[in-house]
Amino acid sequence: MTRQVTLGLVGVGRIGVMHARNITALNGILNPDGVHLRLKLTDVAEEHARSVAGEFGADFLPSVPELIASGIDGLVIATGTATHPDLIRAGVDAGIPVFCEKPVAVNVAESLPVVEYIREKGGTVQIGHQRRFDAGYLEAKRAYDAGELGWIHSLRAVTCDMTPPPVEFLATSGGLFRDCSVHDFDILRWLTGKEIVEVYAKGSNNGDPAIGEVGDVDTALAVVTLDDGTVGTVSASRYNGAGHDVRLELQGSEGSVLVGMDQQLALRSAEPGIVFPAGTPHKTFAERFDQAYRSEMAAFVEVILGERKNPCTPEDAVAASKVADAAQESLETGVPVRVAP
Known part of the structure; x- marks a missing residue:
């Protein structure tokens, strides 16, 4: 029926x-x-x-x-x-x-x-937070949870847009960390099961001066520290002309994985004779996470039907936003900031 x-x-x-x-x-x-x-x-x-x-x-x-x-x-x-x-x-x-x-x-x-x-x-x-439904992130989490990577010594997350959104949007977005990097902060918590306890951020503006005039930066980097002492970096940019680039690298004592390393990776090798990647890079986040968005909505239907637990709670979202707030504060003050518990 x-x-x-x-x-x-x-x-x-x-x-x-x-x-x-x-x-x-x-x-x-x-x-x-x-x-x-x-x-x-x-x-x-x-x-x-x-x-x-x-x-x-x-x-x-x-x-x-x-x-x-x-x-x-x-x-x-x-x-x-x-x-x-x-x-x-x-x-x-x-x-x-x-x-x-x-x-x-x-x-x-x-x-x-x-x-x-x-x-x-x-x-x-x-x-x-659609990245929780992306095949690459799911496989990275599976490998991490299974112990295949050993203990993690380094985390590197990247989110780069090909072109910036309208300045009118940036004026009310809350800043690059809150708009873009919050996805990386969320995925680091979700994948490792650990909290980010400290952030140290730097940023720059070498593109449209209007971005700086509305209080934002077009490129930023945050050094994050997890509650077990593991360190990582979260970088973002509005000006990645090669294409929309979203990646996560986990390096462990026994193995390493890289989310986003496919034929549409927005990078090219500088080594002679290497033709990978051969595909056309994505231009926007909607293309990059097309399947993840569909899986996310299918999960919501399952939640409605009582067939699965809520895969991303408001508490999860607020926890990621707290990290983004700390990153923004660090960017503005120039000093490391502890994340509110």
Whole structure:
């Protein structure tokens, strides 16, 4: 017997449209298990939202209250960060599981009351850290957990965009560490099971001067220390002309692995006769993590059906954001910063 799961999507900007496409595509994957997904959506840009609804065979609702009242099994939030707290509370109050793109709120201070609200109400909220569903990161975690790498002596994480987003976005993003590197901070915690306890950061601006004028940097590096003393680096840039480059290197006493080393790696070898990688590099994060985003949404459906535990809790997201806050503070002060427990 086919089980129908109705998802309500709030926000159909770039990320929202991607989620709408993935939800629609999942029907071909979930059907063998007797699950059919139905999509309803809303956005303040009504004309655009109606167009997206038509493209994906979804129902358009004029407002969030009407969307929730129409009968949905789960709420997907893909709106601006400032709207996340109220939308999360609305979903929790309706008694339905919620999926929300990171972060929980614009900063840790505003996130903590939301997390407490979720706890008090017994709500289920999955936060969107899609790298946890990427095949490369999953294999690296498997190898680490199995002891195949021995003990880890070095960690190196990289997140580089090919081109920077609009300066208007950067003015409200919270900075490079909060916008980009927070994914690396999250994945280091998730993969190792250890906390980052100290951060020392440096940054530079050699691209568009307007990025510096809005208080951000276009390139940054953070030296992180885990709670067992292991050290690592987390680097990021807005100007990686070779392509979108996301990697994680784990070097251990018995072995090493590198996430992101495939034919679309945005690097070329300087050694004679080496043709690897031969593929065309990704240009954006959406291409790089296409499969991970679909797997993430499939996991949310499983959460709704009670078939799996929440794979990324609000507490997880806030923990990564605390590291990003410490990195930003270190960048501004020039000294190492301890991460708030």
